[in-house]
Amino acid sequence: MRIGVYGSSFDPITNVHLWTASTIHHRKKLDKMLFLPSSKERRDKSLMSTDEDRMEMVKLAISEDPRFELSTEEIDAPIGEQYTYFTMQKLKKKFPNDELFFVMGADILVNIGHGSWVQGEKLVAENQFIVMARDGIDMLKTISKSPLLRNADDGRFHLVDKGLAMEISSSYIREEFSRGGEPRYLLPESCYQYIMQHKLYREYE
Numbered sequence: 145m146r147i148g149v150y151g152s153s154f155d156p157i158t159n160v161h162l163w164t165a166s167t168i169h170h171r172k173k174l175d176k177m178l179f180l181p182s183s184k185e186r187r188d189k190s191l192m193s194t195d196e197d198r199m200e201m202v203k204l205a206i207s208e209d210p211r212f213e214l215s216t217e218e219i220d221a222p223i224g225e226q227y228t229y230f231t232m233q234k235l236k237k238k239f240p241n242d243e244l245f246f247v248m249g250a251d252i253l254v255n256i257g258h259g260s261w262v263q264g265e266k267l268v269a270e271n272q273f274i275v276m277a278r279d280g281i282d283m284l285k286t287i288s289k290s291p292l293l294r295n296a297d298d299g300r301f302h303l304v305d306k307g308l309a310m311e312i313s314s315s316y317i318r319e320e321f322s323r324g325g326e327p328r329y330l331l332p333e334s335c336y337q338y339i340m341q342h343k344l345y346r347e348y349e
């Protein structure tokens with residue numbers, strides 16, 4: 145099987161996460177897409193809702209699509225191991241006969257190329273990546289400019305231009321909830337209702 149691993153804080157999950165996952169699943173002929181919410185323990189970003197709430201919203205969002213599955217690998221990871229390198233190692237052990245691809249936007253490729261990720265060099269050397277165009281970032285240039293990326297570029301970066309530069313960010317949605325905006329329809333209705341019911345993102349700055 146060809147399995148995509150779509151990592152994100154999903155704080156909250158948006159319609160663009162779902163649409164990009166669906167497009168990548170189709171274009172790259174994947175059999176399955178794992179939605180991998182980050183753990184609140186990650187040190188590089190502070191998350192605005194609990195692991196349980198973000199996980200619950202992912203479950204609601206993907207419940208009716210058999211191509212999509214939740215992975216709790218990172219949320220269940222011991223402290224210090226909630227980073228992509230360790231997660232991919234564990235997932236490869238879990239799916240020893242399958243081909244795994246870490247799915248990400250071009251902004252993430254830039255970050256990895258800068259060398260700021262935990263075990264970034266090993267992560268790149270040992271995995272395959274599906275990279276989606278974003279924000280006018282030149283993906284080929286991003287690879288050629290970074291020694292870390294270009295020296296591993298043996299076909300492991302599968303670049304996709306989705307065809308539409310659709311931008312809905314989780315932070316925009318959080319801002320709208322906290323500042324009296326109306327983000328309905330930027331995310332699945334079930335997640336919108338969950339956020340209203342649980343009064344999430346009321347105090348987001």
Ligand SMILES: Nc1ncnc2c1ncn2[C@@H]1O[C@H](COP(=O)(O)OP(=O)(O)OP(=O)(O)O)[C@@H](O)[C@H]1O
Nearest residue numbers: 152153154248249250252276278310311313314315
């Ligand atoms: N519109 C998009 N086009 C391409 N990739 C995207 C898009 N939105 C998100 N991604 C990718 O999805 C992954 C998860 O992104 P993330 O959840 O941080 O997005 P976000 O909505 O921008 O969140 P936040 O606003 O909290 O930073 C990343 O790899 C990111 O590059």
Ligand SMILES: O=C(O)c1ccc[n+]([C@@H]2O[C@H](COP(=O)([O-])O)[C@@H](O)[C@H]2O)c1
Nearest residue numbers: 151152153182188189227228229261262
């Ligand atoms: O492993 C790392 O060092 C690392 C650093 C930053 C981000 N990531 C992963 O990249 C994915 C998208 O992250 P983000 O910041 O867009 O939510 C998510 O799966 C994170 O765990 C991973």
